[in-house]
Amino acid sequence: MITTIGQIQFDKVIPKPLKERLSLERSRSNDQKKHETTSIWGQQLSIDSKATSLIVASSGRGKSTLVSYLLGQRKDYTGTLQFGPNNTRAYKEPEWTFIRSQKISVVYQDLKLFAHLSLKENLLIKARLDQSTNPRDRDDRIHQLAEVLELDKLLGKQARFLSRGEQQRGAIIRALLQPFELLVLDEAFGHLDPELTKIAIDLIKSECMRQAAGLIALDLSQDQNFDYKETYTL
Amino acid sequence: MSILSLSLLSLCSGWRKHPLANLMALIAFGLGLLLLLLSLQFAQQATVFFANTLSEDNTSEYLIINKKIGILNNLNPEASAFKEYEVADLKKEPFIKEIQSVKANTFKTNAEVRIGSAVFGSELFFESVPDAFLGRLPSAWKWQQPQTGDYDSSGTALQADRQAASTVPVLISRDFLAMYNLGFANTRGLPVLPEETLGLIPLSLRISNQDRYLDLPARIVGVTSKISSILIPQEVMDWANRDYGRKRLSGDPRRLIVKVSDPRSTELEKFLRKKQYEVSDASKGLRETAYLVNTVLSVLASIGAIMLALAVLIFFLNLQLFVSNSRQDIDLLVLMGYRSTFLAFLSSASAALGIVIVSALALVATIFINHSFGEFMRSKSLDFSTGIGFNVVIVGLLGPVLLLLTQYFWLRFRFRRLSLG
Numbered sequence: 001m002i003t004t005i006g007q008i009q010f011d012k013v014i015p016k017p018l019k020e021r022l023s024l025e026r027s028r029s030n031d032q033k034k035h036e037t038t039s040i041w042g043q044q045l046s047i048d049s050k051a052t053s054l055i056v057a058s059s060g061r062g063k064s065t066l067v068s069y070l071l072g073q074r075k076d077y078t079g080t081l082q083f084g085p086n087n088t089r090a091y092k093e094p095e096w097t098f099i100r101s102q103k104i105s106v107v108y109q110d111l112k113l114f115a116h117l118s119l120k121e122n123l124l125i126k127a128r129l130d131q132s133t134n135p136r137d138r139d140d141r142i143h144q145l146a147e148v149l150e151l152d153k154l155l156g157k158q159a160r161f162l163s164r165g166e167q168q169r170g171a172i173i174r175a176l177l178q179p180f181e182l183l184v185l186d187e188a189f190g191h192l193d194p195e196l197t198k199i200a201i202d203l204i205k206s207e208c209m210r211q212a213a214g215l216i217a218l219d220l221s222q223d224q225n226f227d228y229k230e231t232y233t234l
Numbered sequence: 235m236s237i238l239s240l241s242l243l244s245l246c247s248g249w250r251k252h253p254l255a256n257l258m259a260l261i262a263f264g265l266g267l268l269l270l271l272l273s274l275q276f277a278q279q280a281t282v283f284f285a286n287t288l289s290e291d292n293t294s295e296y297l298i299i300n301k302k303i304g305i306l307n308n309l310n311p312e313a314s315a316f317k318e319y320e321v322a323d324l325k326k327e328p329f330i331k332e333i334q335s336v337k338a339n340t341f342k343t344n345a346e347v348r349i350g351s352a353v354f355g356s357e358l359f360f361e362s363v364p365d366a367f368l369g370r371l372p373s374a375w376k377w378q379q380p381q382t383g384d385y386d387s388s389g390t391a392l393q394a395d396r397q398a399a400s401t402v403p404v405l406i407s408r409d410f411l412a413m414y415n416l417g418f419a420n421t422r423g424l425p426v427l428p429e430e431t432l433g434l435i436p437l438s439l440r441i442s443n444q445d446r447y448l449d450l451p452a453r454i455v456g457v458t459s460k461i462s463s464i465l466i467p468q469e470v471m472d473w474a475n476r477d478y479g480r481k482r483l484s485g486d487p488r489r490l491i492v493k494v495s496d497p498r499s500t501e502l503e504k505f506l507r508k509k510q511y512e513v514s515d516a517s518k519g520l521r522e523t524a525y526l527v528n529t530v531l532s533v534l535a536s537i538g539a540i541m542l543a544l545a546v547l548i549f550f551l552n553l554q555l556f557v558s559n560s561r562q563d564i565d566l567l568v569l570m571g572y573r574s575t576f577l578a579f580l581s582s583a584s585a586a587l588g589i590v591i592v593s594a595l596a597l598v599a600t601i602f603i604n605h606s607f608g609e610f611m612r613s614k615s616l617d618f619s620t621g622i623g624f625n626v627v628i629v630g631l632l633g634p635v636l637l638l639l640t641q642y643f644w645l646r647f648r649f650r651r652l653s654l655g
Contacts, residue, residue, distance in 0.1 A: 071569055074655040093574060093653060101571025112566050114245060121241040128239065129571050178571070 002095055005049040005103055005181050006084030008070070013079040014042045015065050038232045040066070042079075045232070049083075049182040050214040052226050057234035063218045066234065067106055067186055072096035101129045105180035107188040109218075111171045115160035119151065119170050122159055127177040138177075145173045148203055149196070164191040172200055176207050183208060185217045189225065201225050245563045246577050247584035248556035256588070259545070259552040264592035266542030267633050271600040271626050273535035278623040279604070280531055283616070284524035296367050298336065298461055299511045300489045315486035329495050329502050334364045335487030336463070337471050340479035344440045345452070358439075360404075361463040362471035367491050368405070374433075374455040375403050377467050402439060402452040405465040406432075411457055429457055443478045461489075462514070546637065553641060556581075557648050564652050574649035581649075582642040593634035600626065 014022060022041055038045070040055070041062065047053055057063050068074035069081055072091055081088045083099075091099075113122050120142065127138040146152040149169040159167060168191045175183060183204065189197045205226070208215050217226060244250050301314045316335070324333055339360045346355040365371060378400035415426045427435070437452040458465065494502055506513060557564075567577055601622050608620030 068655070072654065073565075073569060076655070093650065096654065097568075097571050097573050100569060106569075112569070114241075114563060114566070116250075117241050117245075121239075124239065125242055125245075125567075126570055128242075 002083065002086065002091075002098060002103065004084065005099075007046040007082075008049055009046040009080075009082040009084075010040050011044050011080045011082070012042055013040065013069070013077050013081050015062050015069075016076045016078065017065070018062050019078070038230075040232055040234050047216065047230070047232070048214065050212070051229045052208075052215045053217070054223070054226070054228040054231045055216060055218045055234060056220070056222055056231060057218070058220060061234040063186060063234065064109055066218070067108070067184055070104055070184065071100055071106065102179050104182045104184060105175045105178050106184040107168075107171050107175045107186060109186040109190075111164075111167045113159040113167055113170060113174075116158060118156050118158055119146075119162065119166075120155040122170060123155075123174050123177060126174045130178055132179075141177065142173070145176060145203070149173060149200060165193070165196070168192060169196070169200065172204070176203070180211060181213050183213055183215045185215065187219060188217070197225075242567075243580055243584055245560070245567065246580040248552065248560075248581070249584060249588075251559050252552065252555060255552050255555065256585075259549045260588045260592050262545035262548050263542070263589070263637070264545075264596050266538065266545035267593060267630070268596040268599055270535065270538035270542050270633075271596060271630055272603060273531055273538045274629060275600055275604050275623055275626045276607075277528070277531040277535055278626070279608075279618060280524070280527050283618060284527070297492050297494060298489055298514045299492060299506065300514070302510045302512050312486070314488050316488070316490055317486060321490070324490070324492065327505060329505075330492050331495055332493035334367070334491045334493075336461070336489035336491060337362045337468070337475070337487060339471065340475050340481075341441045341443055342478075342480070344442075346438045346440075347435060358464065360466045360471065361461075361489075362466055362468045363461060363463075363491055364468065368458060368460055368465075372403070372405075372456040374401075374453065375405070375467060376400075377402060377470050379469065379473050400451075402450050402466055402470055403455040404437070404452050405456050405458050406454055407462045407464070408457045408459045409462050410464070432457070441474050441478050443480055446478075448478065542633070549637065549641075550644070553644065557645070561652065564649055568649065568653035574653045575646055578642055578646035578649050581645050582638055585641060586638055589634045589637060593630065597627070597630040600630070 018041065026042070055063070055066070065074065069077060069088075072088060072095075075089065113119075114125070117125070123142050123146075124138065127133070127142060130138075133141075142155070143152060146155055149172065151166060151169050151173065154162060154166055159170065162170065168188070172188060185204070189200060192200060204215070207213075215226060217223070217228070222231070249256050301316070303314060321333060321335075324330055343358050343360065344355060345358045346353060365375075411427065411429065411432070418424065419426045432454040433456075435454065437454065439450045439452045440447050441450065442448070564577060568574055604622060605620045608618045611618035612620075
């Protein structure tokens, strides 16, 4: 059983759908010798899951694909992806279920809320997976987090009736309702105004601190939301 | 179970998105199951019914054959008897397994019936056949041989003899009874005799030859449709022929009972035609009916099975629809860390209630229809049981269980693919 994610090691990982495009670019930019040391696809590098890192990539470069690889939902790549010493290809469903519910938490770019369930039900479905908490604590925590992100009045509303920004805050809260070692933010603040963005960032920072967790932010461009230790490209 | 909630269940259930499609798939399944169960049940009822009516064991393999009565027999009564060499010829045929003769009496016999103060008497004939041919026999079909040996000078049996002689059981042909009741009794103003009361009429038989006679009590113990004759047990016939038979009559049988491997074989029919033998086969019509009914029922059962198969197909198409429409939800649930097995279980469980209810309804309807049908047939005095067959219950229980299991494993397979790419 997995005890920790540790170093996320990429060894020449190339998503099959991006293969042609990447090899074309590489041959073109061969002479320019771009800073390839920080590029993830096709290179050998490792990301410390305990650190705060930024991955910058324009759209279509496989940001969401990378998230799918980290959660084991897609395996359409060549090369190897390791968590510490373990090749993730060898993981079976029990390992992935454990990683998804206990180790890596994600705020998806497309938010992924159940449109026909209320915001509260959306949050509860995630919170219930953590068997170490009791129902009352879960409830309290949901309300507490909702209050911080100004969603407490909207908990009973169906997700499809919420604005993008409200949905995004809901998705952030949901990501914080599980234990994690690594929080992945896939363009997590795109629909928030600066003030709410700041509140959300502070909340995330304190949560990561509390759980002693690392963070990977995926963004279209360089940002200053967190004190990034490393910056990578795709 | 704290991870289970109604909202989670509703995400995994096909009922939320396609209630109508689900309902129709369920109804189709219920109807298919009902049709299959009904045809199974009726096939079973029919098999039991015809087996009973075709009488118990293997009597349908027995045929009675006799020589055609023509001018030749007319001139010489012995011509209609089967000679020893003819029996030997028959024995050689591969499709004949066994030959027994229908024995006739060589003694003279007179019967007297007393109904009230009226006395009817007539000369009679008897025949005897092996018990196995008759199939189910009445319990009174037994006889105790009287002690013989002491006769007075006039040939009259001693008193002691007469008392020791037990009642001779007699079986008469159903045709004879009908002939008497419908033809004779009506025109003569005589009482009609229902089958049940025949046993109450005391008969007295006098069997005799030129030298002596013996009076024996007799009783009609039943009717048979197997052979047009008046039957007494074989041992009575053997004993009476030995002690009272007229020696100048040959004992050659006029009728033979043959056991054949297949009564419907064409070889047999060709052989009989060549030899100019006639067959009387009382159960022929019934066997044909049984064959027809069984064919119809198996066609019905096949239709039921096909319908059930189609219903299952609709069911799985519906399931496919659910999986493709719920793909996003299931995708998200497995990404959150729910196990595909758990989600497949929830999905199946949400469908289980409907399937169980519909199957139970089909089973109850089968029992009800079968019961009403049984009662109806009984009111027509046909011996139909109203019980439900064991295999019907098994199919009724196994059908939904199999459907649920297949559904679960299929969903698990699909969900796992969503979970692990």
